[in-house]
Amino acid sequence: MKLVVMHLTGNYAVAWAVKLSRVKVVSAYPITPQTTIVEKISEFIESGMMDAKIVRVESEHSALATVFGAASSGVRAFTATSSHGLMYMYEMVWWSAGARVPIVMAIVTRTIGAPWNIWSDHSDFMSQRDTGWLMIFAEHNQEVLDSVIQLFRITEDPRVYLPGMIALDAFILSHTTEPVDVPDQSLVDSFLPSRRQPYTFKSGDPITMGNLPSNPRDNMKMRWDVHESLVAAKKVIMEVDREWGELTGRSYGGLIECYRCSDAKYFIIGVGAWVGDMREAVDMLRSEGYEVGLIKLRFVRPFPAEELAEVVRGGKGAIVFDRSVSAGSAGPLYLDTVAHLGALNVGVPVKNVIAGIAGVDVTYNDIAGVVRSFIEEIESKGVVSNYVEWYFG
Amino acid sequence: MIQKDLVEIRFHGRGGQGAVTAANILVAAAWKSGLWGQAFPFFGAERRGAPVVAFARLSRRRVRLHSMIRHPDVVVILDPKLPKLVNVLEGLKSGGKVVINSASKSGLGKGEYRVYCVDATKIALDLGLVLAGWPLANTSMLGALAKVLNLPIADVKEAIVEYMGKKKGEVNARAAERAYVEVSECE
Amino acid sequence: MSEISHILPLSKPKEGISKTGTWRLKKPVIDHSKCVKCLMCWLHCPESTIDVVESSEKFVEVNYEFCKGCGVCANVCPVKAISMVPEG
Numbered sequence: 193m194k195l196v197v198m199h200l201t202g203n204y205a206v207a208w209a210v211k212l213s214r215v216k217v218v219s220a221y222p223i224t225p226q227t228t229i230v231e232k233i234s235e236f237i238e239s240g241m242m243d244a245k246i247v248r249v250e251s252e253h254s255a256l257a258t259v260f261g262a263a264s265s266g267v268r269a270f271t272a273t274s275s276h277g278l279m280y281m282y283e284m285v286w287w288s289a290g291a292r293v294p295i296v297m298a299i300v301t302r303t304i305g306a307p308w309n310i311w312s313d314h315s316d317f318m319s320q321r322d323t324g325w326l327m328i329f330a331e332h333n334q335e336v337l338d339s340v341i342q343l344f345r346i347t348e349d350p351r352v353y354l355p356g357m358i359a360l361d362a363f364i365l366s367h368t369t370e371p372v373d374v375p376d377q378s379l380v381d382s383f384l385p386s387r388r389q390p391y392t393f394k395s396g397d398p399i400t401m402g403n404l405p406s407n408p409r410d411n412m413k414m415r416w417d418v419h420e421s422l423v424a425a426k427k428v429i430m431e432v433d434r435e436w437g438e439l440t441g442r443s444y445g446g447l448i449e450c451y452r453c454s455d456a457k458y459f460i461i462g463v464g465a466w467v468g469d470m471r472e473a474v475d476m477l478r479s480e481g482y483e484v485g486l487i488k489l490r491f492v493r494p495f496p497a498e499e500l501a502e503v504v505r506g507g508k509g510a511i512v513f514d515r516s517v518s519a520g521s522a523g524p525l526y527l528d529t530v531a532h533l534g535a536l537n538v539g540v541p542v543k544n545v546i547a548g549i550a551g552v553d554v555t556y557n558d559i560a561g562v563v564r565s566f567i568e569e570i571e572s573k574g575v576v577s578n579y580v581e582w583y584f585g
Numbered sequence: 586m587i588q589k590d591l592v593e594i595r596f597h598g599r600g601g602q603g604a605v606t607a608a609n610i611l612v613a614a615a616w617k618s619g620l621w622g623q624a625f626p627f628f629g630a631e632r633r634g635a636p637v638v639a640f641a642r643l644s645r646r647r648v649r650l651h652s653m654i655r656h657p658d659v660v661v662i663l664d665p666k667l668p669k670l671v672n673v674l675e676g677l678k679s680g681g682k683v684v685i686n687s688a689s690k691s692g693l694g695k696g697e698y699r700v701y702c703v704d705a706t707k708i709a710l711d712l713g714l715v716l717a718g719w720p721l722a723n724t725s726m727l728g729a730l731a732k733v734l735n736l737p738i739a740d741v742k743e744a745i746v747e748y749m750g751k752k753k754g755e756v757n758a759r760a761a762e763r764a765y766v767e768v769s770e771c772e
Numbered sequence: 773m774s775e776i777s778h779i780l781p782l783s784k785p786k787e788g789i790s791k792t793g794t795w796r797l798k799k800p801v802i803d804h805s806k807c808v809k810c811l812m813c814w815l816h817c818p819e820s821t822i823d824v825v826e827s828s829e830k831f832v833e834v835n836y837e838f839c840k841g842c843g844v845c846a847n848v849c850p851v852k853a854i855s856m857v858p859e860g
Contacts, residue, residue: 468649
């Protein structure tokens with residue numbers, strides 16, 4: 193296998209993956225920090241390197257509607273947005289999941305106003321978790337590229353047939369240059385079969401999508417099918433990641449990735465670019481004698497409940513880092529984690545740390561400090577006193 | 586070549602001077618020397634002329650960190666007037682290095698760091714590297730930085746040509762090479 | 773891979789799911805002697821219940837199984853050939 197390393201920003205890694213996936217229709221509305229994804233794709237098309245159409249629209253709502261329409265007619269379609277753009281798109285996010293049309297969208301995670309803020313937190317992405325989309329969060333630019341390609345394969349698998357979104361942190365990945373191995377077109381072609389979807393709009397065979405159901409129970413069953421398909425997607429995710437690993441030498445554990453977990457008693461849980469800093473924090477704490485490991489949740493939806501439980505069971509505690517908050521409750525990753533670990537009888541104390549909101553920089557030192565105090569408290573008192581802690585750095 | 590596991594570098598420039606470009610080319614050059622790297626801008630409202638910073642990390646293994654660089658090992662200053670506007674030495678590690686675009690004296694005073702000067706503006710003017718009235722010092726500074734970091738200049742020159750294309754790249758590569766030769770420790 | 777069936781929000785268009793003619797309070801009656809064959813009623817009917825028949829007695833006719841009696845046809849007719857008559 194030939195290794196072709198390019199130095200790409202996270203946004204350019206998305207654009208390369210979209211090109212390699214032979215996407216035919218792209219529609220988007222510019223918003224910082226997503227803009228350079230679509231700029232790069234436009235360059236590919238303009239220079240003849242990519243055979244696709246860009247549809248210019250007046251809003252993000254229309255961007256996803258356009259992509260949804262194109263995908264319904266049988267082609268691979270892609271869009272990208274951030275923050276307020278995603279908020280404006282929200283209705284179509286639900287609609288395209290309900291319609292069961294495979295689409296891939298990149299979310300460059302950015303704080304939601306007020307006040308205006310362009311830096312990364314995960315509020316925009318996490319607020320989509322009830323929609324029915326597959327949701328994957330990348331840690332670095334290589335994983336961005338690999339995951340976009342994987343996501344096309346997963347969303348178009350007949351066991352799944354749902355749209356999927358991939359998140360990458362604003363600037364921290366989107367505008368950061370890292371070495372990225374860009375695979376051969378022939379390798380991607382052998383990995384991605386031609387487009388599959390549950391139905392296709394074509395002339396001469398009229399169908400209606402989305403009519404009022406005559407019986408609400410039919411509608412409830414559709415929603416149940418969305419849920420069941422997301423759960424069924426777990427198996428597909430594992431298969432696809434394994435196959436990608438065989439082709440490229442790179443796999444990410446499918447749903448979750450563990451780092452120094454095998455003999456760990458305490459677990460750090462997180463998603464996104466700061467997982468890299470968490471790895472350094474784990475190494476640092478290990479060198480101090482703390483038995484700590486890291487669980488990176490690669491997928492937020494489907495939520496890897498059993499997979500997480502299997503790792504944490506028998507441990508002494510877990511600490512979940514959220515870069516967003518369900519105001520008035522707790523961090524969304526924490527809420528999912530405690531609900532499922534509790535229901536699966538994994539009886540360990542779980543603490544939530546809300547940090548990095550609005551783009552506050554969080555280093556491995558910050559993470560190690562918080563985790564150290566958590567472990568000390570459990571070792572000395574056996575319980576967590578402040579189970580939802582806001583960490584301002 | 587660098588012997589440490591991780592070297593963190595901060596570039597000070599003005600919006601439009603090519604600090605981010607310099608950081609990007611550095612990472613591509615380091616890859617040729619067998620090093621992993623990462624380059625990123627400071628994420629704010631960048632405007633032409635305003636003081637800006639860019640960052641780079643070099644390592645012998647994949648760079649996992651994604652947090653800001655608070656304590657750089659090396660600071661590169663593209664414009665000699667910047668020390669009057671911003672604290673260019675902020676967070677610099679004890680024993681760190683400063684590479685400044687200056688003819689002879691840095692004006693930074695004495696401290697727990699070593700300072701290296703190169704007249705990058707003169708090199709740029711000599712070679713006609715001027716854009717919209719501004720001498721482009723970024724590639725010269727990259728050459729000087731290569732010397733300070735002990736990176737092979739051939740890799741830097743190759744990375745510059747790949748990044749900028751043959752025509753623009755070759756003259757910029759010459760600027761880098763001249764700075765690599767001319768840079769020297771100063772006060 | 774075996775065929776997976778999902779529950780999809782799809783339907784095929786077909787006639788006569790709901791006989792909306794029973795909703796009518798007034799019905800449009802066409803005076804065919806006045807009709808100038810302009811097709812305005814056919815064009816404007818929101819339920820497509822005006823059919824073009826082109827026989828010797830009449831050019832168009834109303835499908836009363838589906839006509840809701842909205843009166844748009846009577847309103848747009850340029851020669852007032854359609855009157856709205858209360859249902860018995």
